[in-house]
Amino acid sequence: MLRFSGAGVSDVGRVREHNEDSAFVAPYVALVADGVGGAAAGEVASATTAYVVSATALTRFGERLEPLVVDAVAAARASLVHGVRMDESREGMATTLSVVLCDGARVVLGHVGDSRVYLLRDGGLRQVSRDHTYVQQMQDTGQLTAQEAASHPWRNVVLRSLDGDPGSDPHDIDVVELDVREGDRLLLCSDGLTDLVEDARIAEVLRLEDPHSAAAVLTQSALVAGGRDNVTCVVLDVIEGPLVVGDGRLLGAVQEAANIVDPAAVHLPDAADPAPRSPV
Template identity: 35%
Template sequence: MIFSAKTCVGRVRSNNEDAFYVPPKNGNYPELFMVADGMGGHRGGEVASQMAVKEVSDYINARFSKDFNEDLIKAMINDSIMEANRKILMAAMDHEEWAGMGTTLTMVLFLGKKIFIGHVGDSRAYMIRNNTITQLTRDHSLVWQLMEEGRLTLDETRTHPMKNIITRALGTDRVLEPDFLEYDLEKNDIIVLCSDGLTNMLEDDEIKNIVCGQELETAAEMLIHAANLHGGIDNITVELIRAD
């Protein structure tokens, strides 16, 4: 497994409310990757995103087995997100300055020739295969919902004044419904995880062209740089993982 992960505060924000997780190099850890984009309160977004990736990774690392079937993996991913959601809610109740904090979370677990995705919010997972980029997750956002209802076009969602309103997040409700997705994997597929600080600045094909033209480490740096050149109005986080 070859991967690279980068994050940047961008050109406008004063602090970075994104967080990410990649498996530690030392030790027999699951091939788990995550991006979270926090929001709300004094440092609340930063706290929420960091809590999300820590709680989910701790939960899965402690329970994962390569012998798990699809149902057990789905249950484990769902339970890990629910536990993180519960702890973020509790932290917000215990600290007034964090009231209203929440975070997106998009995670990918690699197992054999499959990937398993848990997803809440509008961070995204893409797959690049044979020079084609495909968005694997659907945004939990108001404009995405309007697009699915036929009331907006995809182009209109990019510039809509309410495009930053998300409809699901960890830490905002006790009841949460994460998306669970499963995809087959082929050799040299590249999975892209990113916060909306990247996708609000770059078109999908721009992301694909950068990733396909460079080694992953260089491509991740170039994606951050390109998003900043386009304005860098939000924190930017990207993870690139090549299946081997």
């Protein structure tokens, strides 16, 4: 059976006062969520989304992956809407989300925003998520080249995200099956990495044998390049092995229970638990 073996690192960076990134790493689910910069309570949006999505995925292991992703994201959005109703100062809070789920045979990606997912296979790197940004839209319509987009002043303008607006489409997320096999390596990361570190350097570091070392060196590369944003990197090896039971690891803002909006309201595990636990 396929599963993930990996690790992650999340760092506040050299400029920001607190970390608005959240991440989760477990054998059958991993994700990165980045609270949208400049919006209210970005850390609450990312932490709530990371917790709700990971808990939903773990408690429903074995179900068909595509509707599971849609349901998990809808539950997260409902929690964000509830969070704004509880505290109007949170109005405008939003987050990106990149989540990968594995059922032992297939891997499915759920993605919204400008965090990214890359696949390293046989030493070659390619991006398997699509940025939901203004400059990506301009690239798609031929108005910008990739080189121009990399330095465009609006490159961080996100067109789609998870937010607490009750009028938002709860299913506005890309859900795609990934072509992965044993020996592949996945990288999930926030734009605190990709805004500062070129793909060639990312590929070079991902060739390190140990996933934790790769995640740590990638994070350090972003810090050396200026670290002007929070940076989170999750590195996953796709491996074959028996079904396992194990707790996941929470990273970043989701480690603080106070950042999670009323998880009991959506029948989630106790927010004080160190991490959602796989029922497998």
